[in-house]
Amino acid sequence: MVSKMRQAAESEEKGNFRKISRDKYIIAGIVTFLIFSLGITLGVILEDYRYTAIEEINLEQEVKYLSLQSQYLYLSSFSNYDNCPILSTALKETMEDLSDSLSEVITSEEEKKVSDTRKRIIMRRYLLDNLRYWLLARESKEKCNLDTVNILYFYSVECPSCPNQGTVLTYFKKLFEEKLLVFPINLDFRNEEPLVEITMSQFNITKYPTLVIDNKKYEGVVRKEQLQQIICNSLRQSEYCNSLPSES
Amino acid sequence: MNNVINILLWIAYVASLYFxxxxxxxxxDKKKSFKDEASNINIAKYPIVTVIVPAYNEEKTVIKTLESVYNLDYPKDKLEVLIVNDGSKDNTExxxxxxxxxxxxFKLLSHSNQGKAASMNRALKKAQGEFFACLDADSFVDPLTLKKMLHIYEHDQDQNLVIVTPAMKVYQPKNLLQKVQWLEYNxxxxxxxxxxxxxCLYVAPxxxxxxxxEVIRKLGGFDEHNITExxxxxxxxxxxxxxIKQCPDGYVYTTAPKEIKPFYRQRRRWYLGSIICVHQYKKLIANKKYGDFGIMQMVKNLLGFTLSVTGxxxxxxxxxxxxxRYLKNMILIRFNIWPYLYNFKLKITFMNFLLTDFRK
Structure with a gap:
């Protein structure tokens, strides 16, 4: 017992070279805090800038859409002209712009749920744009007899097999380019956007993913071969369809 | 799962930045004293020093190691060298x-294979020196290192100073792995x-x-059950x-593993040993009695090992x-990637940069 106490006292005495550099810990804490707050502030500023840029793009697309719609209206009111070539080139150009900038939005969105209010508004606007373009594309296809395939793609962030369908669609978009028009509709917005509800009830959508290809509904994931067949059946000519045996 | 990962990542960021x-x-703070700390090889007394060389299947390097000990700038009659052959199966003996x-x-002790710590303990019992050093048989010591180290003991005049550690360098780094390690060691x-x-030193290489x-004997020598004694x-x-003090220019050159497999085994032993040691001495963690060592180093080691495992x-x-995911996508498109290549546009705009989500 005594020896233990002596030992303890001895070690206490021996430990007197130990110091605690308290001021350094505090300064290090403050510096770390400052660096982190600087980083977070910068992040917030960058995020803000990002949204402004996205909004600008949206605005530009809206103007483009307006222009396209006016062209369409104008040309269709003088129906004795053969105005379709002009319309189809205009449509193609706009579509390419839309798919370029917005495919990035889908891929980033597929991975996580959108919670930010600002982002939700942007996404909702994007959704509306897609529906409008789809209507226009459908109408111009009927009137002008364009050789395109319009696909409405209903999906949800929660559905596990939707990314698979997305991959297949992206693949065909790359393959057929301007002949294939894909309009992704995120069904998570149906509580906020009544138009989604309308489209859903019109096509009687009950499960994800669902594709509507030229007014025909395909439920569940449509595989690559099957989708190629469907697309090729509605296209009049395409270099990628020749190899298919069951082409009608 | 994602949130857990994010939180862990943030803890890692904060902790590493803080340290x-x-x-x-x-x-x-110490910049000035760094300059004064010039190496010094002038010592007044020449105490007896024992160098222990444990060797297990080291026929390739052991002679070079002994040669480096032989070339130490120190009186031969004050230097005792104990080579412990730990049951080598090759020609070491x-x-x-x-x-x-x-x-x-120079003396050779031989016994059946018992591990490095046991070999050193056996030599420690026979050692006559006031100080002793261990030298792994794959390492080579700089001729002046011993004097520099003894100068630190002499200069410090503190009976409580019991270990002086060397500055370890990688011996002749050749391939990339060794060069990376060379940088790390520096x-x-x-x-x-x-x-x-x-x-705050927590390892005696x-x-x-x-x-x-005398003190190491009193503390009971090396732990024969620990993988990183x-x-x-x-x-x-x-x-x-x-x-424990370091001799910043007491150079020792060690052979770093050249291939991935031995490298992995070495690191695994080190890090596993670290975790075991931190666990064994957990009473020291955040213990004010141990000053900066308890408050900072032990916490850092604990955090470091936990974070590296989670990392x-x-x-x-x-x-x-x-x-x-990539593989799954490839299967979905039946590995037909040429439309992607065909349409590949290297278009990097400011917008792309803005759309990149850095948190991912």
Whole structure:
């Protein structure tokens, strides 16, 4: 017992070279805090800038859409002209712009749920744009007899097999380019956007993913071969369809 | 799962930044004393020093190691060299016997294979030196290192200073892996130098740490059950309130693993040993009695090892999940990637940069 106490006292005495550099810990804490707050502030500023840029793009697309719609209206009111070539080139150009900038939005969105209010508004606007373009594309296809395939793609962030369908669609978009028009509709917005509800009830959508290809509904994931067949059946000519045996 | 990973990542960021800033502050504070710390090989007394060389299947390098000991700038009659052949299966014993024939201060001890710590303990019992050093048979010591280290003992005049650690360097780095390690070892020399000023050293490297014989004997020698006995002894010394200092230019050259597999095995042993040691000495964690060592170093080690384990898991997760997704996508399009290549546009705009989500 005594020896233990002596030992303890001895070690206490021996430990007197130990110091605690308290001021350094505090300064290090403050510096770390400052660096982190600087980083977070910068992040917030960058995020803000990002949204402004996205909004600008949206605005530009809206103007483009307006222009396209006016062209369409104008040309269709003088129906004795053969105005379709002009319309189809205009449509193609706009579509390419839309798919370029917005495919990035889908891929980033597929991975996580959108919670930010600002982002939700942007996404909702994007959704509306897609529906409008789809209507226009459908109408111009009927009137002008364009050789395109319009696909409405209903999906949800929660559905596990939707990314698979997305991959297949992206693949065909790359393959057929301007002949294939894909309009992704995120069904998570149906509580906020009544138009989604309308489209859903019109096509009687009950499960994800669902594709509507030229007014025909395909439920569940449509595989690559099957989708190629469907697309090729509605296209009049395409270099990628020749190899298919069951082409009608 | 994602949230857990994010939180862990943020803890890792904050902790590593905090300790880096702290070390920087220590550096700025001690900058002046760094300059005064010039190496000195002038010593008044020449105490007897024992060099222990444990060897297990080291026929390729052992002679070079002994040669470096032989070339130490120190009086031969004050230097005792004990080579412990730890039941080698190769020619180590024969080669060493030949080498030490007409060198009276070199002695060879042989026993069946018992491990490095046991070999050193056996030699420690026979050692006559006031100080002793261990030198792994794959390492080579600089001729002046011993004098520089003894100068630190002499200059310090503190009976509680019981270990002086060397500055370890990689011996002739050839391939990339060794060069990376060379860089790492050099950075570690600086970190150890800073830690030495804080009395926070927690490892006495196997190659040529110089111990005070009497104290190490009193503490019971090396732990034969620990896989990293060189860390365990340092922790034990710290626990008993003894001091460890580094000799910043006492160079020792060690052979770093050339291939991935031995490299992995070495690191695994080190890090596993670290975790075991931290667990074994957990009473020191955040213990004010141990000053900076308890408050900072032990917490840092604890955090470091926990975070590195989780870090590896996260890295695997971050690599494997996208890899899996990529493979799945390839299967979905039947590995037909040419439309992607055909349409590949290298268009990097400012917008792309803005759309990148850096948190992912």
């Amino acid at each position: 880096s800033v702290f070390m920087l502050l220590v550096y700025l 024969k080669i060493v016997t030949e080498y030490i024939q007409n060198k009276p201060n 950075v570690l020399i600086l970190i150890a130098r800073l830690s030495s000023h804080l009395d 196997g190659p040529f740490s110089l111990y005070r014989t 060189d860390q365990e002894i340092a922790y034990r010394v710290q626990q008993h309130q003894y001091r 590896i898991t996260i890295a695997a997760y971050l690599v494997l999940i996208p890899l899996f």
